[in-house]
Amino acid sequence: MYGSRVWRSAPFAIITCVIRSSLLVALSVAALQAQPADLVIRNGKIVTMESSVPEVQALAARGGKIVAVGTNQQVLAYIGSSTRVIDLSGRLAIPGFIEGHGHFTSLGASKMSLNLRDVKNWDQIVAMVAAAAREAKPGTWIIGRGWHQAKWDPPPSPNVQGFPLHDALSKASPNNPVWLTHASGHAGFANAEAMRLAGVDKNTPNPSGGEILKDPQGNPTGLFNEQAQGLIWRALTSYREHLPLAELAAEAHQQVDLAARECLSKGITTFQDAGSPLPTVDLLKGLAEEHKLGLRLWVMLRTSNAILAPNLRKYYTIGAGDDHFTVRAIKRMMDGALGSRGAWMLKPYSDLPSSSGLATEDPADIRKTAELAIANGYQLCVHAIGDRANREVLNIYEAVFNEHPDKKALRWRIEHAQHIDPADIPRFAELGVIASMQGIHCTSDAPFVILRLGPKRAEEGAYVWQSLMRSGALVTNGTDTPVEDVDPIACFYASVSRKLKDGSVFFPGQRMSREQALRSYTVNNAYSGFEESSKGSLAPGKLADVTVLSKDILTIPEDEIPKAQVD
Numbered sequence: 001m002y003g004s005r006v007w008r009s010a011p012f013a014i015i016t017c018v019i020r021s022s023l024l025v026a027l028s029v030a031a032l033q034a035q036p037a038d039l040v041i042r043n044g045k046i047v048t049m050e051s052s053v054p055e056v057q058a059l060a061a062r063g064g065k066i067v068a069v070g071t072n073q074q075v076l077a078y079i080g081s082s083t084r085v086i087d088l089s090g091r092l093a094i095p096g097f098i099e100g101h102g103h104f105t106s107l108g109a110s111k112m113s114l115n116l117r118d119v120k121n122w123d124q125i126v127a128m129v130a131a132a133a134r135e136a137k138p139g140t141w142i143i144g145r146g147w148h149q150a151k152w153d154p155p156p157s158p159n160v161q162g163f164p165l166h167d168a169l170s171k172a173s174p175n176n177p178v179w180l181t182h183a184s185g186h187a188g189f190a191n192a193e194a195m196r197l198a199g200v201d202k203n204t205p206n207p208s209g210g211e212i213l214k215d216p217q218g219n220p221t222g223l224f225n226e227q228a229q230g231l232i233w234r235a236l237t238s239y240r241e242h243l244p245l246a247e248l249a250a251e252a253h254q255q256v257d258l259a260a261r262e263c264l265s266k267g268i269t270t271f272q273d274a275g276s277p278l279p280t281v282d283l284l285k286g287l288a289e290e291h292k293l294g295l296r297l298w299v300m301l302r303t304s305n306a307i308l309a310p311n312l313r314k315y316y317t318i319g320a321g322d323d324h325f326t327v328r329a330i331k332r333m334m335d336g337a338l339g340s341r342g343a344w345m346l347k348p349y350s351d352l353p354s355s356s357g358l359a360t361e362d363p364a365d366i367r368k369t370a371e372l373a374i375a376n377g378y379q380l381c382v383h384a385i386g387d388r389a390n391r392e393v394l395n396i397y398e399a400v401f402n403e404h405p406d407k408k409a410l411r412w413r414i415e416h417a418q419h420i421d422p423a424d425i426p427r428f429a430e431l432g433v434i435a436s437m438q439g440i441h442c443t444s445d446a447p448f449v450i451l452r453l454g455p456k457r458a459e460e461g462a463y464v465w466q467s468l469m470r471s472g473a474l475v476t477n478g479t480d481t482p483v484e485d486v487d488p489i490a491c492f493y494a495s496v497s498r499k500l501k502d503g504s505v506f507f508p509g510q511r512m513s514r515e516q517a518l519r520s521y522t523v524n525n526a527y528s529g530f531e532e533s534s535k536g537s538l539a540p541g542k543l544a545d546v547t548v549l550s551k552d553i554l555t556i557p558e559d560e561i562p563k564a565q566v567d
Contacts, residue, residue, distance in 0.1 A: 276302055445528070
């Protein structure tokens with residue numbers, strides 16, 4: 001149902017030629033009677049992602065929608081005195097990139113805090129925090145995000161399970177609480193002041209679905225894994241509750257603006273937001289209806305079943321704000337991340353045999369969410385990274401589908417689907433479940449994947465894009481920003497190369513072709529949100545969301561792809 005099928009029969013080829021010829025004739029006739037377009041893009045290589053006319057020279061749009069595609073000559077008639085004309089000078093134009101899984105307001109927030117993504121070691125982080133503390137008023141929280149202990153050189157010393165101890169951080173910022181979120185978002189590091197405000201000491205037990213990492217003497221190291229992060233977040237929330245409402249509102253608007261600017265600068269025209277609470281959804285919808293959103297958002301609701309149940313019908317929204325805002329999905333999380341060993345595995349970690357990860361939310365509660373989703377016409381999108389988590393989600397989906405055989409083509413998704421037991425790979429296609437994956441995670445995580453899983457499990461189940469596609473499953477793409485840079489070019493390159501910084505290739509048999517990678521970022525992402533009739537390809541009647549690149553990423557040498565820019 002979801003696989004790519006190639007037909008080679010002669011009759012089909014003749015029919016395709018007839019359709020294509022008829023379409024071009026129809027466009028020529030229409031052009032004779034054309035009203036001027038608002039925008040004409042011409043003299044380029046425009047890849048439409050439409051099988052009937054896969055490549056054209058020119059495109060015309062009016063009122064935000066495409067009215068014609070074809071040759072330069074065919075679109076000439078759409079140029080009037082007020083038409084904006086862009087000469088591509090042979091450059092590549094594609095359907096606007098669709099970010100298939102990211103965190104929109106978190107992306108904006110990451111632009112307003114310490115960026116720790118590129119730090120080389122723990123000492124650099126301590127120095128950055130010390131500099132921030134010198135400028136901060138006492139009591140103000142210092143926030144950062146993006147660190148990953150597996151990428152530090154040298155590793156911190158002393159450490160527990162590869163994570164540092166808080167002492168140096170606490171000395172650098174004795175009067176300001178510090179909270180530094182892991183790159184994955186599934187762990188965080190606190191200094192002594194933050195732990196004091198949170199009431200955390202050696203006697204604090206681990207919360208359900210989380211871990212307070214402790215040293216051999218039982219003292220908290222500062223690392224809070226998965227649901228244990230909530231202990232610090234509650235202290236931070238308490239602090240923020242005393243801030244002026246005007247300040248909080250201005251901050252929220254700035255986050256939205258920064259996120260939109262970042263996405264548009266990198267060629268993203270639609271962003272699939274992987275879970276926001278209702279107040280954030282209210283803000284985003286209001287901005288969309290005021291035509292202040294900047295780009296198109298497709299949003300998953302992220303809150304408890306108790307809040308969801310009475311609100312699902314109210315929040316279901318399709319195309320508000322002139323096709324800028326849609327809510328039709330719910331987000332849940334079955335497990336954590338591999339980097340922090342929170343991914344729920346069928347077998348213990350190779351580098352920590354005492355742990356198989358953990359379920360971060362109660363599977364029975366997720367099952368109740370599934371019932372709410374299917375009763376209210378929502379897609380369900382469940383985060384699952386480990387092979388145990390993926391199996392548990394597939395089991396829930398299968399059980400609910402069997403109980404509702406009248407419900408068809410639901411397009412429920414597993415977000416990430418990073419590590420899958422070989423026995424479960426065919427189940428995605430069999431159940432019609434979409435594998436909402438992130439190509440850039442593969443090359444970013446690869447240096448520690450084999451350490452965590454061992455070579456056999458890594459080869460059989462880690463980022464198995466081709467295995468899923470060959471079985472008939474739909475694979476989509478994105479970055480999970482701000483976990484990774486939202487840049488689609490870097491993610492496209494990771495998807496087609498699987499090349500690491502040292503030049504090695506991580507299990508090359510699973511690489512996507514360039515066409516597959518582009519489809520995963522356009523057509524497939526549109527389909528995954530029930531938006532294929534308006535997005536993902538360039539055809540008359542669809543939204544005129546177009547991205548123009550400085551290089552032809554479909555034909556240039558592979559190592560040149562990262563140098564492509566969004567023009």
